[in-house]
Amino acid sequence: MKRLMSGNEAIARGAYEAGVTVAAAYPGTPSTEILENIIEYKDCIYSEWAPNEKVAAEVAIGASIGGARSLAAMKHVGVNVAADPIFTYAYLGVNGGFVLVSADDPSMHSSQNEQDNRYYAKFAKMAMVEPSDSQECKDFLKEAYRVSEKYDTPILFRVTTRICHSKSIVELGEREDVEVKPYVKNIPKYVAAPANAKLAHARVEKRLLELEEYSNQSPLNRIEYNNKKIGIISSGIAYQYAKEVFGEDASYLKLGFTYPLPMKLIKEFSENVEELYVIEELEPYIEEQIKAAGIKCIGKEVIPKLYELNPEIIAKAILGKTYESKTLDVEVVPRPPVLCPGCPHRGFFYTMSKKKNRVITGDIGCYTLGANQPLEAMDTCICMGAGFSAGMGISKAFEVSGKKDKVFGVVGDSTFFHSGITGAIDIVYNKGNMVPVVLDNRITGMTGHQENPGTGRTLMGEPTTEIDVVEVLKAIGYKTVKVVDPCDLKAMENTVKEAEEATEPYAIVTKRPCVLIKGLPAPKNKCIVDRDKCKKCRMCLKVGCPAVFFKDGKSYIEQSMCVGCEVCMQVCKFDAIGRVGE
Incomplete structure (x- = not known):
């Protein structure tokens, strides 16, 4: 049977056909759909969203040691997070086959860099496989597991955005009947103490020579x-x-x-x-x-x-060849990415944008768009978790220099579980003069609405313990954890002022669900402009909502986009914005 499949879908199918039993990942474009498609085979593959890539890799490594064929999947920068266990596991070797999928992102379509993760294989001394289309994604993955077990090595399975998301014909096969290997206690192999690691390194160098011989004969070359x-x-x-x-x-x-x-x-x-x-x-x-x-x-x-x-x-x-092309005489309006209409983060960033002596250290998520015009309410964005940790460093630099600007560190709910908790601990433990803010929209938004530890459901759709961000912050020492609806601008402003004046550890959790979550109640009446009352002050444009713009010289709200969040209505000082039907 043949099917049109993306590379990510084909990798998931390859995991099924290869007899994989355990798969773990943290969502990140362009790798996200691998695990989202593996759940199609949940009758024979256990799969999970881990809190971060390091945990995902360690879960898959543990499953491999336990005798199962396992897979961990992540985008290229996620491999940086998972590098610690990966480098060591390359020394230790496998029991059941182990494959780490690295989905690189040339041109940085949705990433903060375009690092080339092929160097990770060389650096970690682990074998590497690179498919070039969807059929190879499936077939090469199956070969990767055979190589992993034959040569006692983890495999880096490197793909890129075009491979992950392009579709081509794939001929499907049957699932291999691969039994979970027996687990045998083996301290010299699996305990990476220095004495054992010295011997393991020698084994790795011998293995690399054997793998090069395989490479010269491999059907993949x-x-x-x-x-x-x-x-x-x-x-x-x-x-x-x-x-x-x-x-x-x-x-x-x-x-x-x-x-x-x-x-x-x-x-x-x-x-x-x-x-x-x-x-x-x-x-x-x-x-x-x-x-x-x-x-x-x-x-x-x-x-x-x-x-x-x-x-x-x-x-x-x-x-030296150039292709003929035609230039169309059409003026294309620039359309930079913006927060969605009704995005719960808009109220927070609008509030933060009103005063210039606030430094906002941001993070990776859809809320990174708070840095864009007209809000411009984010000063830094580095990597997952740095919204808190980099903010801590800036606040300490300000203490030394005598600068009085208040630092607010911003992460999303999924990012908080990924790597924000440790930064939040650092702030309390080392007496940071800054305010951590968790923007809790009840889902992992940027990568397409995946579950996370705060949503109460697993990747496989099972109800589970919902980790409470507020209780976690209280448990690690924050005396005040203020929960606020970010679309209530008055409450948001009062909370920020209170946080600026606090002398004890103070944290903010903005809590309002993403408007795109399936199953939410229908929005209230939409907002509309009374054009007779509009004074053309353009204050409504400062919230950066794509549903609000000027038409024929006055404010206008596009009804097909509005979700009735009322942020624009609260900003208007002339009561020119109201609700439809009121």
Whole structure:
């Protein structure tokens, strides 16, 4: 049976067919849909949203030690969070096969950097597999588990946004009957004390030599001889782009098993072509190793290091060829991303934007959009959890310099569970003069409404213990934890002022559900402008709601977008905004 599948769907299917028993992840684009599709196979695969990527990796590692084939999935920056256990597990080796899916994001479509995680495989000394389409996502994953168990190694399964989200035909197979291996207590293997780790490192180096021999014979690496004037070495989506540009006018060494690289195969291929090119996205990972082996090739001299590749970029870089294009005489209005109409975060950021002596350290989530105009109510955004921790550092710098500006650290509810709790503890423990704020919209919003420890349901749809953000903050030492509806601007302003004046640990939890959560009650009457009362002051535009704009010189609210949150109504000083029907 064949099916049109995205790469993420195919990875989920590959996990099913490979006999995977346990899967864990933290949602992050472009990897999120892997676990969302694995729950289709919940009769034979246990799956969970972990609080963060480190926990997800450790759950999957534990399952592997326990004898199950396991999978952990995350976006590229999530691997930074999971790196600690991953590096050590590469030393220890597996029991049941273990695969870590790293979904990289060239061009940073939804990420704060475009790091190339292929270097993680080399750095951690673990084997790496790279598919180039959906069929390979499924098939290569199955091979990855065989390699993992045969060579006693974790596998880094590296994909990118285009692989994750593009769709192609996949031929489905049956699930392998893979029994969970017996667990045998083995302290020298699984206890990473220094004495054991020294011996493990020696085993790892021996394993890498064996893996390179496998790489030279692996079915995941193949030579395609056509015209030998040009030879191209490539992997992942870059291989597809190269094929589209050159077709049969070039020969290819298509790499799917990319650490260790098959140096014998590469040398053989290089000797059979006249000019050798390495085409890869982002860093010169393959190119560097080929040149270090003394093999002449052309790579980043012509292929850009920044952003995604495409056939046009490759054709221009190597062939000097440009494609014909037509320019349409159409003025496109810039549409930067904004908080949704009725977003509960808008009231908080509007309140924070009104005074300029507040520093707001932000975090990763849809609320990062609070940094955009017209709100401009966020000063920093670094990584998950830094909304609290970086704010702590800024507040300490202010203490030293005598600067009086108050620091507010902002994280979402899912981010609080991910890595905000430790930052919140740091603030209390080290007497930080700052206010942590948890924007609780009752869901993991930015990645598409996944459950988290505060929603009361698991990935598999089961009811579970709902972790209370307020009670956690109280338990770690906050004397006052103020819960406020962020769309009540008066209450929000009073809470912020109270927090600024507090002399004991004070935290804020804004609590209002995301308007897009399924099953919520229908919104109240929508807001509407009485255009006779409108004084054209434009105060309503300062809240940054896309439903509110000027039309024919006066304020106007688009009814198809309005959800009746009343933020604009509270801002208007002339009572020009009211409710429909009132």
